[in-house]
Amino acid sequence: MTDAPADDLADDAQADAEDGAEDGGGDLMEDIAFTQPDIGDAEVRVMERILKTASLNDGRLTEAFEEAFAAYVGRRHAIAVTSGTVAMILALKASGFGPGDDIVCSPYGWHQVVHAIALVGANPVFSDIDYWSHTLNPIKAAERITPATKAIIVGNTNGHPAPWDEFRALADARGLALIEDSSEAVGSTYHGRIVGSFGDCAVFDFSEPGPLLCGEGGMIVTDDDELASRLRYLRKREPEHLKSVVISHNVPWQVKLSNLNAALGLVQLKRIDEILERRRTVVGFYEDAMQSFEGIKPPYHAPGVTVVHSHAYAVHLGTRFSVSLRNAVIEDMLTQGIDTASFGVPLHLQQFHAERGGRRGDCPIAEKTADRVIAVPFHGALDQDQVGFIVQRLKDATINSGAGAAIY
Secondary structure (H helix, E strand, C coil): CCCHHHHHHHHHHHHHHCCCCCCCCCCCCCEECCCCCCCHHHHHHHHHHHHHHHHCCCCHHHHHHHHHHHHHHCCCEEEEEHHHHHHHHHHHCCCCCCCCCEEECCCCCCCCCCCCHHCCEEEEECEECCCCCCCCCCCHHHCCCCCEEEEEEEEEEHHHCCHHHHHHHEEEECEEEEEEECCCCCCECCEEEECCCCCCCEEEEEECCCCCCCCCCEEEECCHHHHHCCCCCCCHCCCHHHHHHHHHHHCCCCCCCCCHHHHHHHHHCCCHHHHHHHHHHHHHHHHHHHHHHHCCCCCCCCEEEEECCCCCCCECCCCCCCCHHHHHHHCCCCCCCCCCCCCCCHHHHHHHHHCCCCCCCCCCHHHHHHHCEEECCCEEEEEEHHHHHHHHHHHHHHHHHHCCCCCC
């Protein structure tokens, strides 16, 4: 076997993406899956080519993916790692944060990358969310800042961009780092700018149920040259680093994304507009079907938000629903063969953080929201009939729960 040049492999990945643009999706199953990767012949072909002609870990395809992703979000640097959580860990460590440092963050969201705060030994300071957008509330976040606060992590929750103008002003006024969590928001825009371009650095996650998949993977993007260098040194000890006294005082994490994962990411990135458009079509199916569903929270886009690409399709039930009734609805849906789940327990109520002082009532809006939200199947292979069936079964399940409808 011979090694193909990285540029050739990257070009092949893009060519395969163009040739296989109509091959995404897959056979529909009798049961309706919560998520389904948008993988077609283009991805299969490039995986086969990498396995036959290239090293899995020499980094050439990883570098090509980094360059392409940096261009996509308009950043100078992109550093690919093995997960979104690892991306946040490295972002915090490269910024110098650790034990004794407070970091303000949201307790609400799908990907709990803010676990990275505890993993580096810093203190997560949970602040409440906006009632409508579910992103961190900048006014409430400002109230949680103390002399021990070193940074704010702000997420684009379920694809909805945060109010970045307000957070940028807050971070600058208080001398804090602003870290953007875009693990749930590939492709969304705020004032026409794509997410990932607002924080001092931003992190992404490339695992299901997101639209851009590497199997597992994450990315850190930044315009800061020095931060990017520190991130690369922390990520993996490269051969050229071995004799460097300056670099060798760091202990690397060995978490660089493999060529195989990166090649899959390259094809998915080339197809991202198509993948996102399929998902937007499914959102349209849901919104049409939900028109007659009384008592649920309507879709919302905050001022300045120009495009929302949802990570999951979340249904917010009315005020008469308790956690137990919400769970009864989920169980009813599962018995119908429709993979359905809660959106997650707020982090401050999960045992690890509860043992360190988190209490119900600390973030009442996040708690109220999480208690009544249901995530239903959402991926590009769903058709209008399937979505109609899901929504009808959801309506039936809410009636069966005994809660009845309630205006939100």
